[in-house]
Amino acid sequence: MGGAGGRGRGPPEGLAGAGAPVVDRVPGYRAVVTSAPPATRDEARARDDHDPLAAVRSRFAADGAEPVYLDGNSLGRQPLDAPARVAAALEQWRTRLVGGWDEWIERPGQVGDRVGRLLGAAAGQVVISDSTTVNLYKLASAALDARPDRPVIVADPHDFPTVRYVLQGLAERTGRRLRWVGSDPAGGWVPDASAAGPLGDDVALVCLSGVNFRSGAVLDLRAAAAAAHAAGALTLWDLSHAAGCVPVDLDGDGADLAVGCTYKYLNAGPGAPAWLYVREELQSRLRQPIWGWWGQRDQFAMGERYDPVAGIDRFQAGTPPIVGVAAVEAGIQPLLEVGIEALWRKTAALVALLAARVAARLEPLGARIASPGDPARRGGHLAVAHPRAWPAVRLLIEQRRVVADFRPPDVMRLAPVAAYTRYVDVWDAVEHIAEALADPRVQLAVPARRVT
Numbered sequence: 029m030g031g032a033g034g035r036g037r038g039p040p041e042g043l044a045g046a047g048a049p050v051v052d053r054v055p056g057y058r059a060v061v062t063s064a065p066p067a068t069r070d071e072a073r074a075r076d077d078h079d080p081l082a083a084v085r086s087r088f089a090a091d092g093a094e095p096v097y098l099d100g101n102s103l104g105r106q107p108l109d110a111p112a113r114v115a116a117a118l119e120q121w122r123t124r125l126v127g128g129w130d131e132w133i134e135r136p137g138q139v140g141d142r143v144g145r146l147l148g149a150a151a152g153q154v155v156i157s158d159s160t161t162v163n164l165y166k167l168a169s170a171a172l173d174a175r176p177d178r179p180v181i182v183a184d185p186h187d188f189p190t191v192r193y194v195l196q197g198l199a200e201r202t203g204r205r206l207r208w209v210g211s212d213p214a215g216g217w218v219p220d221a222s223a224a225g226p227l228g229d230d231v232a233l234v235c236l237s238g239v240n241f242r243s244g245a246v247l248d249l250r251a252a253a254a255a256a257h258a259a260g261a262l263t264l265w266d267l268s269h270a271a272g273c274v275p276v277d278l279d280g281d282g283a284d285l286a287v288g289c290t291y292k293y294l295n296a297g298p299g300a301p302a303w304l305y306v307r308e309e310l311q312s313r314l315r316q317p318i319w320g321w322w323g324q325r326d327q328f329a330m331g332e333r334y335d336p337v338a339g340i341d342r343f344q345a346g347t348p349p350i351v352g353v354a355a356v357e358a359g360i361q362p363l364l365e366v367g368i369e370a371l372w373r374k375t376a377a378l379v380a381l382l383a384a385r386v387a388a389r390l391e392p393l394g395a396r397i398a399s400p401g402d403p404a405r406r407g408g409h410l411a412v413a414h415p416r417a418w419p420a421v422r423l424l425i426e427q428r429r430v431v432a433d434f435r436p437p438d439v440m441r442l443a444p445v446a447a448y449t450r451y452v453d454v455w456d457a458v459e460h461i462a463e464a465l466a467d468p469r470v471q472l473a474v475p476a477r478r479v480t
């Protein structure tokens with residue numbers, strides 16, 4: 029991949045210096061690391077010593093003595109100042125009581141705008157609200173109502189369960205049917221503008237994830253939006269595994285609607301409230317299904333009839349979780365300070381090192397990478413398939429050596445997170461995983477499921 033026609037082609041700024049990875053942007057939100065990853069543990073350490081993001085790591089609760097944490101794509105680490113920011117919100121509650129709402133009322137939109145900076149979204153299009161699942165329901169439902177004569181929802185059979193379930197429920201309730209894109213479990217789906225594929229003039233909504241939760245495959249959001257719009261459909265992207273990890277250009281790439289959680293790469297903590305994005309020009313044309321008072325024009329007039337406010341706030345429903353919004357601010361602050369492009373450069377280099385070490389150390393033990401082979405199509409984590417992935421992951425957690433997770437049938441997910449994972453962590457984690465796969469307790473364990 030040479031970045032043909034890409035925006036921002038060529039080595040990014042600020043990357044002079046020995047051993048710095050060179051990343052080439054190509055359309056969609058892809059990148060390629062073109063320099064060789066560290067070839068020895070010492071070289072990995074040296075890369076850490078020159079890491080321009082080393083200061084970001086010091087903002088997180090990670091002292092280096094604990095297990096290597098490769099599960100930040102499931103639950104991000106705690107920023108060191110998260111307790112103080114949450115405590116400040118509680119203190120406002122204590123001292124200001126209901127008067128605090130003067131300030132709190134604007135918080136979901138203000139913090140939404142800041143999340144939007146990580147997503148290529150101009151202000152006024154992102155709000156913190158509800159959970160990802162609820163936001164998916166609200167926005168998918170709004171999109172279907174806007175395309176009443178179209179009977180089809182296009183989705184990915186390998187998408188995260190909540191996406192499939194919400195769409196199944198909506199299809200059943202609105203008398204529509206799901207049509208699956210022809211995605212590959214490891215490789216994802218590559219939109220092809222020259223072929224109609226799953227997209228025709230019967231499609232109301234195309235709802236897909238930006239990065240697949242299992243394989244880490246990246247969707248070319250620009251191409252997917254172009255194909256969907258050519259068919260007259262609306263788009264809804266679930267960016268839970270993309271936000272804060274891979275660069276996304278929602279405004280520039282023609283996204284209509286998007287949702288995502290804040291507790292993965294955005295580090296806001298378990299169950300922190302989610303975000304939603306609605307392109308500005310669509311806001312007044314769409315109606316969400318939950319007619320709550322927080323979406324109402326002149327909310328405190330408490331009028332008789334629901335009359336949704338103009339703007340992104342009409343996609344709120346009830347009172348927002350202010351303490352959780354404070355945790356979102358804490359989670360995104362270290363990321364905003366360095367910017368998503370710098371984070372992505374390191375992510376791509378970490379994943380390249382991980383892929384090289386998996387090939388060298390784990391493939392001889394029967395593992396294979398179940399993520400796209402092309403680095404330009406991979407997000408922030410790798411899926412490594414092995415028939416004994418489950419007992420190996422369990423042993424590593426018990427021994428406090430590596431925290432990774434397992435996804436059925438046979439995949440361990442390994443996510444080196446740019447904000448706080450070091451190159452040497454990646455190196456050591458793969459050594460630990462190799463030892464675990466060779467451990468008699470793992471070798472003798474019955475595979476959890478058959479190998480596919």
Ligand SMILES: *Cc1c(COP(=O)(O)O)cnc(C)c1O
Nearest residue numbers: 159160161188190241266268289
């Ligand atoms: C993690 C994740 C979610 C989480 O949804 P919740 O409502 O927060 O449970 C949704 N979609 C995708 C693709 C995810 O990866």
